[in-house]
Amino acid sequence: MGTCIITGAGSGIGRAAAVEIGKAGLFSHLVLIGRSAEKLAETRAQMETSSEVELCTYDLSDLSGIPELVKGIRERTGEIACLLNIAGYTDPQPLFTTSVENMEQTYRVNVFAPFLLIRECAKYMRTNADGAKILNVASTAGITPRPGWLSYASSKAAVISMSQTLTEELAEYGIRVYCISPGRCATALRRKLAPNEDQTKIMQPEEVGHIICELVSDSEKCLDGQNIIIRKKNL
Amino acid sequence: MFSAVILAGGIGARMRQDLPKQFLTVGGKPMILHTLERLEKLDEVSEVVVVCHPQYKALLWEHIAAYMLKKPYTVIDGGETRQESAHLGVQAAKCPNILLHEAARPFVTTEEFRALLAFDAENVTYGLDIPFTVLTRDGDTVDGILERSRLVNIQLPQKFSREKLLSAYARADEEGRRFTEDASLLFYYTKEPVKILEGRPTNIKITNAMDLKTGEAIYKEYIVGRV
Numbered sequence: 001m002g003t004c005i006i007t008g009a010g011s012g013i014g015r016a017a018a019v020e021i022g023k024a025g026l027f028s029h030l031v032l033i034g035r036s037a038e039k040l041a042e043t044r045a046q047m048e049t050s051s052e053v054e055l056c057t058y059d060l061s062d063l064s065g066i067p068e069l070v071k072g073i074r075e076r077t078g079e080i081a082c083l084l085n086i087a088g089y090t091d092p093q094p095l096f097t098t099s100v101e102n103m104e105q106t107y108r109v110n111v112f113a114p115f116l117l118i119r120e121c122a123k124y125m126r127t128n129a130d131g132a133k134i135l136n137v138a139s140t141a142g143i144t145p146r147p148g149w150l151s152y153a154s155s156k157a158a159v160i161s162m163s164q165t166l167t168e169e170l171a172e173y174g175i176r177v178y179c180i181s182p183g184r185c186a187t188a189l190r191r192k193l194a195p196n197e198d199q200t201k202i203m204q205p206e207e208v209g210h211i212i213c214e215l216v217s218d219s220e221k222c223l224d225g226q227n228i229i230i231r232k233k234n235l
Numbered sequence: 236m237f238s239a240v241i242l243a244g245g246i247g248a249r250m251r252q253d254l255p256k257q258f259l260t261v262g263g264k265p266m267i268l269h270t271l272e273r274l275e276k277l278d279e280v281s282e283v284v285v286v287c288h289p290q291y292k293a294l295l296w297e298h299i300a301a302y303m304l305k306k307p308y309t310v311i312d313g314g315e316t317r318q319e320s321a322h323l324g325v326q327a328a329k330c331p332n333i334l335l336h337e338a339a340r341p342f343v344t345t346e347e348f349r350a351l352l353a354f355d356a357e358n359v360t361y362g363l364d365i366p367f368t369v370l371t372r373d374g375d376t377v378d379g380i381l382e383r384s385r386l387v388n389i390q391l392p393q394k395f396s397r398e399k400l401l402s403a404y405a406r407a408d409e410e411g412r413r414f415t416e417d418a419s420l421l422f423y424y425t426k427e428p429v430k431i432l433e434g435r436p437t438n439i440k441i442t443n444a445m446d447l448k449t450g451e452a453i454y455k456e457y458i459v460g461r462v
Contacts, residue, residue, distance in 0.1 A: 123303055169263040171459040 002081025002128070003029040004216070005073060005121065007060060007113070010034030012187035013137060014086035015043045016209025022049030024213050029077040033069075033087070035059050052077070060087050060113035061105060070120035079128055082216050083121045085114035085136045085159075088189050090152040098150050106151035111158045118162075122170060131174025133216050133224075136163045138181045140229060141193075149193060156181070160227045167225035176224035178215050182208050183231035203232035236281040237352060237394065238328030239274050239306075243267050243295070243338035244286045244313025244320040255291060256441055257338035258298075262454040266441065267295070268302055269341035269458075275304055276345050279352045280334060282307045286314075286324040318413055318420065322404040325397055332357075333400060335417060336392040339441045342453050343392055351432060357396045358427055360418040361434035362387035389416055390434040399425050 004021060008014030009032035018032050029052045034040045040055040047053065054077065058069055074080055089109035091102050118134055125132035141149055142156030163179035170177060184190060185208055186199035208230055214220060215228075243257045257267040267285075274280050283306045287295050292310050299308055311327050313320040325333055334352065336343065351359055365386045371379035393416075400417065403424040407414065414420040418429045437457045441450050 165263075168455075168459070172262065 001026065001028040002079040002132075003027060003031060003073065003077040004082035004084065005031045005033065005070075005080065005117070006084045006086060007033045007117065008087030008137075009043050010036050010039030011043075012086075012189065013182065013185065013205045013208045013212070014084070015039075015046070016205035017084055017086060017212040018043050018209075019046050019048075020206070020209040020213035021216065022047040022051055022053065024217065025050050026213070026217055027051055027081060029054065031056055031073050031077065033058050033060070060117075061089075061108045063108065063112055063116055066113065066116040067120050070117065070124075074124050080121050080124050081128065081130075081132050083117055083125075083132075083134045084212065084216070085117060085134070086212075087113065088137065088139075090149070090189055090192050092149045092152055092193050094148045095150055103151045106155050107158070110152070110155035111162070114159065115162060118166060122173070122175060125175050126170075126173035128174065131176065133176045133178065134166070134170075135178040135180065135212060135215060138163070138179050138227065140181050140183045140231070142181060143227065143229075152193070164225060164227070176221075178224050178228065179226070180208070180211065180215070180228045180230055183229070184234075201234050203230070207232065236330045237277075237279050237332045237334045238330040238397070239277075239280045239283045239334045239336065240321065240324035240328055241267070241270060241274075241283060241285045241336055241338055242313075242317065242320055242324065244288050244317075245339070246288055246290075255288065256447075258291060258294060259447065261341050261441070261447065261450050262459065265298055266341045267338040268298055270336055270338055270343065271299070271304055272302060273343065273345045273348060275306060277348055277352065280306065281330060282309065282328070284309045284311065284324050284327045285338075286311055286320045288313055316413060317415070318404070318407065318417075321417055322401075322408075325395075325400050325404070328397060331397050333395045333397050334392060335395065337440065340391055340438055341441065341450065342438050342458060344458070347435070347438070348392060351392055351394055354394075354430065354432060356428070356430040358394065358399070358418070358421060359430045359432055360393040361390040361438070362431040363390060363434045363436060364388070387431055388434075389418055390438055391416070391440075393418055395421055396427075399427055 004027040006018050009018045031054045033056045037057045136159050138159040139156040141153040142160045146153040163177050167177040184202040186204050246255050258265050287310050289312045369381045370377045403421045406424045422429050437453045
């Protein structure tokens with residue numbers, strides 16, 4: 001069954017995915033990564049699971065520690081069967097107020113950290129007897145123009161492209177790469193992008209978490225390599 | 236146990252690229268790595284000897300480290316000819332049996348390696364039927380017909396007795412005779428039986444730029460199965 005690593009597990013879609021995957025009992029170990037120990041503990045409290053759950057407080061904008069982070073998880077929990085890159089960052093700004101720092105921080109969390117996690121996990125995954133799965137959370141912002149969200153939207157476009165490239169590059173090792181692009185979803189990150197939105201009327205994280213759980217289950221073998229758009233009609 | 240000897244000494248003059256062809260990418264991965272990664276899965280292979288142009292040895296070691304290959308590796312300089320390079324590789328090998336392959340054939344599968352190693356004979360090569368007619372010529376005039384059913388298109392990988400192969404190289408050196416591959420050389424000097432395993436048309440040797448494009452299609456369709 002192996003280990004599933006879930007980033008951004010302290011809230012939103014990451015938390016919902018952890019709860020759903022835990023309930024389904026797909027993996028022997030779940031490693032939940034987030035910046036806040038308190039929020040990770042809240043996620044753990046919501047989980048009903050027979051899997052071993054490890055809470056791992058880590059800020060993914062610290063790229064230098066990621067190889068050791070993955071190595072440690074591998075040593076502690078055994079075979080890495082699944083990686084879910086869900087953590088996201090945004091500080092939406094129009095072009096003329098978008099700083100290099102804004103771009104860098106957004107890409108650090110949304111692109112560079114997933115890239116490094118994938119690279120380090122794939123080093124171990126490629127020798128798994130039953131292959132592995134990687135799922136990256138992009139956004140519909142990565143496929144359509146989003147004035148005022150330059151850094152976020154372009155970083156999500158990078159995630160889509162990275163996922164498609166790695167689907168081909170890792171296929172020989174039996175590693176399937178999935179990419180989902182949720183539309184409007186009631187998360188704290190979405191609140192930054194659309195502060196005045198009524199979040200009770202849009203897609204909920206649990207609905208996306210459910211789809212993620214379906215995608216990473218053993219029975220799903222056809223949807224990798226695509227940008228899977230997840231949208232819900234407003235209530 | 237086997238020593239794998241991988242021929243990667245070419246400089247790729249026909250490809251007209253900055254790098255020798257064995258370091259160009261196929262399916263997003265340096266060509267030679269396709270072979271080296273598959274060798275990692277073979278318990279029967281206890282060491283890998285790569286014959287490489289001195290200019291590219293450092294690059295090869297970088298790849299070995301980046302892809303975390305775990306077999307014991309020896310990287311040696313190639314010779315002036317393919318035969319000399321193979322000879323040097325076999326000399327550097329330590330096991331009594333040699334698995335010989337060339338880096339420019341990246342589409343050999345792990346199963347083909349396994350079938351070769353398990354085949355109950357000492358000297359074995361892969362080979363394909365010839366699907367076309369071959370005539371002999373004298374200048375611009377046909378002077379003979381080869382019987383197609385008796386011809387075989389030799390493919391690598393191959394396996395040989397190290398001792399017998401070394402003795403054949405020594406005799407070829409004495410006589411100054413050159414062969415284009417090693418089953419011919421072994422057979423010519425030792426008359427030892429060389430068995431033929433049926434090869435696959437997809438196990439092509441990448442020689443020119445068109446082969447590289449064909450190779451991408453083979454990789455997608457037959458190695459990865461994603462089209």
